[in-house]
Amino acid sequence: MQALTAGPAAAPRRQIIAGSVIASMAIVMLTGGMLAVWSEQRTNFVERDGNWLPDGVVIPEVAANVALIAFIAICTFAQWAVWAVRRHDRGHAAFALGTTALVAIMVINAQAFIYSDMGLGIADGAYATMFYAVTGMFMLLMIIGVVFTAVTAFRSIGGRSDNDIVVAHAIYWYTMAAVFTAIWFVVYVTK
Amino acid sequence: MTTIDPTTDAVTAAVDDSADAVPGAFGRLLAAEVDWLTSSDHKKIGRMFLGGGLLGLLATTIVSILINADRAGIVDLDDDLLPQLFDAQLVGLVFGTLLPLAVGLCVAVIPMQLGARALAFPRLAASGFWMWAGGLLFTVIALANNGGGLGGNADAVDLFLGAHALMAIGLTAVGASIAVSVLTTRAPGMTMRRVPFFSMSALVTGLGMVLVMPVLVGTLTYLFVDHRNGREAFGGNVGLYDWALWIFTQPTSFLFAIPALGVLAEGAALLFKQRTPARGIMYAGFALVGVAAFAGVAQQAVFNIAEIDSFGEDAIADIVPSAFFNLLPLLGLTVVLLMSMFLAKPIKGHKPNLTPAMAFGYLGTGMVMVGVLGNALYSVADLDLQGSTVQEGALTYVTYGLVLGALGGMAHWASKLWGRQLATAKVLPLALLGVLATVLASLPHYIAGFDQARDIYEIVIAIGHALMAVTVLGFIGLLAQTVRGDDDAVDDPYDGQTLEWSIPSPAPLNNFVEPPTVMSAEPLADSKPNYGQLPEVDADEKGTI
Numbered sequence: 001m002q003a004l005t006a007g008p009a010a011a012p013r014r015q016i017i018a019g020s021v022i023a024s025m026a027i028v029m030l031t032g033g034m035l036a037v038w039s040e041q042r043t044n045f046v047e048r049d050g051n052w053l054p055d056g057v058v059i060p061e062v063a064a065n066v067a068l069i070a071f072i073a074i075c076t077f078a079q080w081a082v083w084a085v086r087r088h089d090r091g092h093a094a095f096a097l098g099t100t101a102l103v104a105i106m107v108i109n110a111q112a113f114i115y116s117d118m119g120l121g122i123a124d125g126a127y128a129t130m131f132y133a134v135t136g137m138f139m140l141l142m143i144i145g146v147v148f149t150a151v152t153a154f155r156s157i158g159g160r161s162d163n164d165i166v167v168a169h170a171i172y173w174y175t176m177a178a179v180f181t182a183i184w185f186v187v188y189v190t191k
Numbered sequence: 192m193t194t195i196d197p198t199t200d201a202v203t204a205a206v207d208d209s210a211d212a213v214p215g216a217f218g219r220l221l222a223a224e225v226d227w228l229t230s231s232d233h234k235k236i237g238r239m240f241l242g243g244g245l246l247g248l249l250a251t252t253i254v255s256i257l258i259n260a261d262r263a264g265i266v267d268l269d270d271d272l273l274p275q276l277f278d279a280q281l282v283g284l285v286f287g288t289l290l291p292l293a294v295g296l297c298v299a300v301i302p303m304q305l306g307a308r309a310l311a312f313p314r315l316a317a318s319g320f321w322m323w324a325g326g327l328l329f330t331v332i333a334l335a336n337n338g339g340g341l342g343g344n345a346d347a348v349d350l351f352l353g354a355h356a357l358m359a360i361g362l363t364a365v366g367a368s369i370a371v372s373v374l375t376t377r378a379p380g381m382t383m384r385r386v387p388f389f390s391m392s393a394l395v396t397g398l399g400m401v402l403v404m405p406v407l408v409g410t411l412t413y414l415f416v417d418h419r420n421g422r423e424a425f426g427g428n429v430g431l432y433d434w435a436l437w438i439f440t441q442p443t444s445f446l447f448a449i450p451a452l453g454v455l456a457e458g459a460a461l462l463f464k465q466r467t468p469a470r471g472i473m474y475a476g477f478a479l480v481g482v483a484a485f486a487g488v489a490q491q492a493v494f495n496i497a498e499i500d501s502f503g504e505d506a507i508a509d510i511v512p513s514a515f516f517n518l519l520p521l522l523g524l525t526v527v528l529l530m531s532m533f534l535a536k537p538i539k540g541h542k543p544n545l546t547p548a549m550a551f552g553y554l555g556t557g558m559v560m561v562g563v564l565g566n567a568l569y570s571v572a573d574l575d576l577q578g579s580t581v582q583e584g585a586l587t588y589v590t591y592g593l594v595l596g597a598l599g600g601m602a603h604w605a606s607k608l609w610g611r612q613l614a615t616a617k618v619l620p621l622a623l624l625g626v627l628a629t630v631l632a633s634l635p636h637y638i639a640g641f642d643q644a645r646d647i648y649e650i651v652i653a654i655g656h657a658l659m660a661v662t663v664l665g666f667i668g669l670l671a672q673t674v675r676g677d678d679d680a681v682d683d684p685y686d687g688q689t690l691e692w693s694i695p696s697p698a699p700l701n702n703f704v705e706p707p708t709v710m711s712a713e714p715l716a717d718s719k720p721n722y723g724q725l726p727e728v729d730a731d732e733k734g735t736i
Binding site: 013014015018019025026027029030031032033034036037041122123124125126127128129130132133134136137 | 312
């Protein structure tokens, strides 16, 4: 066995932040791939049948627009939490994380409202199955985000002094904001 | 925040105590301890992937032999069974062999190379293994129940789609763990320019998997939801071939073969114990092959170049993607091979230090290169190869090339993983047999593409698959025999340059007691006086031969 000189303790490399960035890459690829297939199928169906959106189906755009605006609040609150933990201000951090989760749940509620208001069954044709697949995946990512926020909040309230998880949490929500912006444009605006 | 398993210290102590009990030889081979199922030790996770990959390979060779025996008319399989066997062959080659062997070797080795005590997110990697294993099991169950792309049992088809999504999610998790490990767990002083070659190839593969696998998950989600609800958007399970075939073929498969290049690079650097100048060139070679990751963006199985007569304004639109996905990987492979040959240039006065990594890696990379070349030819419409078996031959070349690389890696690092060293002279015949098997199992597909399908080709292909099974069984037997023996491996059998050779054999649970300081790209060589220096020779004899 070769005896190498023992080095100093490894400098923190922000592992959880790197992990969050990698996870964000995966989320972007997941959603980007689904939207690409959506666009391709939409083109195919329009060329073949002349229409894509089933007759009589109206997408409640107000709820989608409100959800988009809500992401501004989510990102702001998530960044507020980063600001607070850097100042060891647990009170502000807990409040910021709590409001992040609250607004995220409101977005989930808005998506549920869209499902309810559209009155479209999942088996009502090609558009319906693809709509539920892409928005369902988004809902799943939102729920994961709320759980992430809860874990971050418990760690922060519990006195863990590492800031990295709060930064990673903010990165996740910035990514989700980008993801929903793309979904909003492709699925809700261009339809 | 640390995500390295904090419980390993306690486990190390327990293992150290139990080491006095001298476990049985068979137990040592499998390291079949009670904590295997929940272990977050990277070496165990990696070995489980490797074991699963070898089992998957053996099963796939049996399926391939059956298919080719049927094509040759030796056996007459039920027409309903054949589609399941074709699916089983595709799934077996990519998800049962290529992916587990590639990620298994990366997971098992890279923390030791990086000077890390553990993998980043070890529990994520462990869960990724179980998702992959569970998904593969469900896939087999689905195929056995008439599932698959042409299956008639709707529930089994659903299971098939869900099982693939499960495998893809698991492999994304493992890819993320590998990538974050290389990015964040390197020893102090190990800059990215000093990362060992194999670890860099693992980084490219890991990042590529993070880019590719989520796209597959999204597509499978569509297919699953559509298949359960009306089947109007994708036409039912046949949509699998239109929308998800790209994951089972080239150029995506190139991405998963990159660790074979890393194994070659490790062996080449040790052949004449040279420090590698211009390491960035080798890194660039890996990255050029890594462009295959963008095949997931295109979601296309073939990138055609139209017939020259019909070249019009779309010619550039044809040529650019085809060149991107075929010629760039070819260029990358060429760069790695040339750099390896440069490192392997004989030096007067130095005896070659032939390692299993060099032998298997060189031959495996060569096979991968033939696969890439075949796929490049397949895309040229003027050659009239579309719809021929050339693509199948290319996939076999790439997969078996990676198998050779993985076997080389397992033999190279056997002392760290199993505590026993495989003699290079004993594994070399297996490397040659493996190459023969690869050529026999693949080349007739190429010939048939230019000629026509003939029974003799199918018989030769079946023999090739059988020889690959013999190669793998021979390797497993040799490994078992060596591990059952009494000769403990030395810590540094190849006079190595990288950190894994500085730790005892077999590697302890936490690898390093203290993280070592790294001052160069060959940190262990730094501690060896006169490492790699030429002996004193006369002035007129200086240089190389």
